[in-house]
Amino acid sequence: MFVKHGLNSGYSSLASSAVLRRQQFLIRSLGVYSVSDITHLKKRMEAVKCSSGGASFEADAECVLRAITPSLDPKRHKGQAGKIAVIGGCREYTGAPYFAAISALKIGADLSHVFCTQGAATVIKSYSPELIVHPILEESYSIIDVDDEGRRQISKKILSEFDKWMERFDCLVIGPGLGRDPFLLECVSKIMTHARESNVPMVVDGDGLFLVTNSIELVSGYRLAVLTPNVNEYKRLVQKVLGGDVDDQNTHGELLSLSKQIGGVTILRKGKSDLISDGEIVQSVSIYGSPRRCGGQGDILSGSVAVFLSWARQHISATKRESTISQTNPTVLGCIAGSALLRKAAALAFKHKKRSTLTTDIIEHLGQSLEAICPAS
Amino acid sequence: MFVKHGLNSGYSSLASSAVLRRQQFLIRSLGVYSVSDITHLKKRMEAVKCSSGGASFEADAECVLRAITPSLDPKRHKGQAGKIAVIGGCREYTGAPYFAAISALKIGADLSHVFCTQGAATVIKSYSPELIVHPILEESYSIIDVDDEGRRQISKKILSEFDKWMERFDCLVIGPGLGRDPFLLECVSKIMTHARESNVPMVVDGDGLFLVTNSIELVSGYRLAVLTPNVNEYKRLVQKVLGGDVDDQNTHGELLSLSKQIGGVTILRKGKSDLISDGEIVQSVSIYGSPRRCGGQGDILSGSVAVFLSWARQHISATKRESTISQTNPTVLGCIAGSALLRKAAALAFKHKKRSTLTTDIIEHLGQSLEAICPAS
Numbered sequence: 001m002f003v004k005h006g007l008n009s010g011y012s013s014l015a016s017s018a019v020l021r022r023q024q025f026l027i028r029s030l031g032v033y034s035v036s037d038i039t040h041l042k043k044r045m046e047a048v049k050c051s052s053g054g055a056s057f058e059a060d061a062e063c064v065l066r067a068i069t070p071s072l073d074p075k076r077h078k079g080q081a082g083k084i085a086v087i088g089g090c091r092e093y094t095g096a097p098y099f100a101a102i103s104a105l106k107i108g109a110d111l112s113h114v115f116c117t118q119g120a121a122t123v124i125k126s127y128s129p130e131l132i133v134h135p136i137l138e139e140s141y142s143i144i145d146v147d148d149e150g151r152r153q154i155s156k157k158i159l160s161e162f163d164k165w166m167e168r169f170d171c172l173v174i175g176p177g178l179g180r181d182p183f184l185l186e187c188v189s190k191i192m193t194h195a196r197e198s199n200v201p202m203v204v205d206g207d208g209l210f211l212v213t214n215s216i217e218l219v220s221g222y223r224l225a226v227l228t229p230n231v232n233e234y235k236r237l238v239q240k241v242l243g244g245d246v247d248d249q250n251t252h253g254e255l256l257s258l259s260k261q262i263g264g265v266t267i268l269r270k271g272k273s274d275l276i277s278d279g280e281i282v283q284s285v286s287i288y289g290s291p292r293r294c295g296g297q298g299d300i301l302s303g304s305v306a307v308f309l310s311w312a313r314q315h316i317s318a319t320k321r322e323s324t325i326s327q328t329n330p331t332v333l334g335c336i337a338g339s340a341l342l343r344k345a346a347a348l349a350f351k352h353k354k355r356s357t358l359t360t361d362i363i364e365h366l367g368q369s370l371e372a373i374c375p376a377s
Numbered sequence: 378m379f380v381k382h383g384l385n386s387g388y389s390s391l392a393s394s395a396v397l398r399r400q401q402f403l404i405r406s407l408g409v410y411s412v413s414d415i416t417h418l419k420k421r422m423e424a425v426k427c428s429s430g431g432a433s434f435e436a437d438a439e440c441v442l443r444a445i446t447p448s449l450d451p452k453r454h455k456g457q458a459g460k461i462a463v464i465g466g467c468r469e470y471t472g473a474p475y476f477a478a479i480s481a482l483k484i485g486a487d488l489s490h491v492f493c494t495q496g497a498a499t500v501i502k503s504y505s506p507e508l509i510v511h512p513i514l515e516e517s518y519s520i521i522d523v524d525d526e527g528r529r530q531i532s533k534k535i536l537s538e539f540d541k542w543m544e545r546f547d548c549l550v551i552g553p554g555l556g557r558d559p560f561l562l563e564c565v566s567k568i569m570t571h572a573r574e575s576n577v578p579m580v581v582d583g584d585g586l587f588l589v590t591n592s593i594e595l596v597s598g599y600r601l602a603v604l605t606p607n608v609n610e611y612k613r614l615v616q617k618v619l620g621g622d623v624d625d626q627n628t629h630g631e632l633l634s635l636s637k638q639i640g641g642v643t644i645l646r647k648g649k650s651d652l653i654s655d656g657e658i659v660q661s662v663s664i665y666g667s668p669r670r671c672g673g674q675g676d677i678l679s680g681s682v683a684v685f686l687s688w689a690r691q692h693i694s695a696t697k698r699e700s701t702i703s704q705t706n707p708t709v710l711g712c713i714a715g716s717a718l719l720r721k722a723a724a725l726a727f728k729h730k731k732r733s734t735l736t737t738d739i740i741e742h743l744g745q746s747l748e749a750i751c752p753a754s
Contacts, residue, residue, distance in 0.1 A: 069732075072669065073668060074649060075649065076670060077670060078607070078671075078672060080670065081670060105671065105735055108669075108733065110670050111671075111672045122496070122500055125472075126500050128472075129475045129737070130472060130671070130673065130736060132470065132472070132672070133469070133471075135468060366733060367730060367732055370732055370733075376731035376732050377731075
């Protein structure tokens with residue numbers, strides 16, 4: 001079903017050869033080194049090849065973006081370019097779900113919903129009239145006097161309110177600003193189980209990853225799930241699933257094993273280069289973004305991956321797997337496209353705002369960045 | 378009272394003749410066809426003529442816009458350019474009533490009110506200090522412990538609060554972000570009945586159409602009502618009123634029948650071309666807008682139609698039906714103008730923002746689009 005070869009650009013392969021040649025020259029010229037030193041250097045070469053993000057794993061992200069981004073046909077009606085829902089937003093966090101949901105719209109989705117707590121909803125609504133915000137989630141502090149039976153009823157009502165909407169969505173984003181309240185996470189677990197039963201794809205980030213790391217069965221074996229861990233989230237995932245520490249000498253192999261171990265869930269490991277694997281292939285996206293590390297960029301990524309994943313599924317369904325790209329896992333395509341677009345938008349925003357670049361500035365450059373690759377008309 | 382001829386542009390008539398001539402040539406040249414084939418082709422001709430959206434039904438929208446948009450006379454005082462009220466905004470939706478209300482102001486109305494629930498009011502107020510927002514509506518969940526008598530009192534109070542304002546309004550917009558709560562819809566039904574008794578025009582959209590489709594008597598025979606259904610809302614209306622499925626071969630005829638059947642209510646059927654009928658004439662607006670289908674554009678339309686409908690009534694009253702345009706139903710004129718302006722603003726916004734065009738961007742281009750047709754000075 002999935003191709004094992006990458007979507008390599010000729011340029012990346014050339015760059016890789018140049019790096020390898022330089023490393024080989026270094027080894028040859030260091031005649032005084034012992035055999036074990038040389039073995040060590042060879043290992044380093046492999047590591048450089050992998051972690052450089054260039055080499056043969058680099059995805060041709062622009063090609064993917066051009067293939068899966070739908071043309072803007074006047075015959076299409078509202079909803080056909082994507083309906084996304086973000087599950088997140090609690091007493092502490094309101095920015096993260098907003099960033100994810102508004103990014104989806106700025107890329108070109110038609111409708112973007114947020115499911116959050118009552119308090120978060122008022123604030124998220126006020127950020128933008130473009131979002132549809134459902135204040136349905138509850139945290140323990142707001143039901144402190146409710147007994148077990150009452151809590152069961154509240155949980156059931158939350159699930160039934162979500163179920164009314166669920167099948168309309170092309171993709172869910174679980175986790176931006178979700179928080180770690182046990183009652184809320186229990187409800188979100190049930191939402192995830194229902195979504196999975198209905199084959200609704202999901203991108204899991206932030207506190208959603210905290211939930212999933214502790215209850216891996218929520219996504220295990222679900223091919224329409226994408227996890228987008230950062231360094232620390234990835235470390236916890238590796239410890240929990242593979243039972244050891246992160247192996248920086250075997251970045252690609254480890255990611256491949258991790259994904260396989262969770263039954264083919266797609267993992268986008270965020271870093272200097274983003275690495276993506278579905279247990280079958282490994283791809284990297286190394287386009288230069290921005291040195292600014294302001295909070296919220298991960299939320300742009302999760303919202304973007306959700307849109308591109310939906311578009312990739314539409315593309316594959318329309319082209320009936322006739323092209324190389326349409327033979328690739330849509331979750332992998334979604335990750336490549338989302339990662340590349342965020343990087344391009346971040347670079348543009350940084351060019352204008354330098355040190356004061358914020359997440360909002362990057363979001364404002366999503367449209368222009370996509371337009372440069374796939375002109376709308 | 379209403380003229381049966383359209384407001385045809387010479388260009389459209391010419392285009393229509395060319396289409397007809399080509400079709401007639403085709404029939405003549407197909408000598409091997411049987412009589413039934415020719416009948417079928419003739420039917421197709423009619424269908425092409427109707428569904429092409431151009432032909433002799435195309436309204437000269439710019440001419441309508443120029444005729445009904447009032448000049449900006451320094452002698453006029455606050456309120457004379459229009460006072461609009463939007464009834465909508467509930468726990469889930471706050472963007473839709475905001476879009477409708479702010480669009481009315483951006484076109485040139487003097488005052489724009491919103492009547493919504495308490496929770497929605499706080500958010501809608503935060504979107505813009507330009508709106509007057511009345512937190513008077515209630516949803517079932519907020520009166521869960523109230524008995525029947527208590528509910529009657531609440532309903533009476535809501536109606537009396539609305540009545541204090543009603544006669545000041547030139548037009549109501551019923552439905553953007555109204556939701557489907559039974560208690561709230563019951564109150565809105567009473568508001569509509571009062572407004573009708575006072576001859577206040579109303580534009581019904583979104584959940585207002587859900588209400589009206591299930592209680593057609595609310596608008597039946599009310600010549601100052603406009604319904605603005607999208608594809609799905611139109612389908613439900615046809616099923617309910619005409620008792621069958623939508624007939625794509627008889628678009629204009631069906632719309633005419635539907636409008637007649639509801640007693641001359643004006644219907645604006647949204648689509649690739651917008652079709653407008655009051656049961657006497659059918660007009661279309663086919664100006665190219667934008668291929669972007671982001672949610673909220675229908676709300677701009679309902680707010681715009683409300684303003685133009687009010688201006689058309691002013692124009693007709695001032696010109697004493699002396700011109701062709703002033704002999705036309707003001708609800709039809711309002712629909713033509715609203716549809717055309719939204720399309721022009723959407724086209725401008727798309728030119729700048731491409732795929733990332735959102736409803737807010739379109740609203741920002743309403744003024745410029747109207748200015749291009751009717752310069753303010």
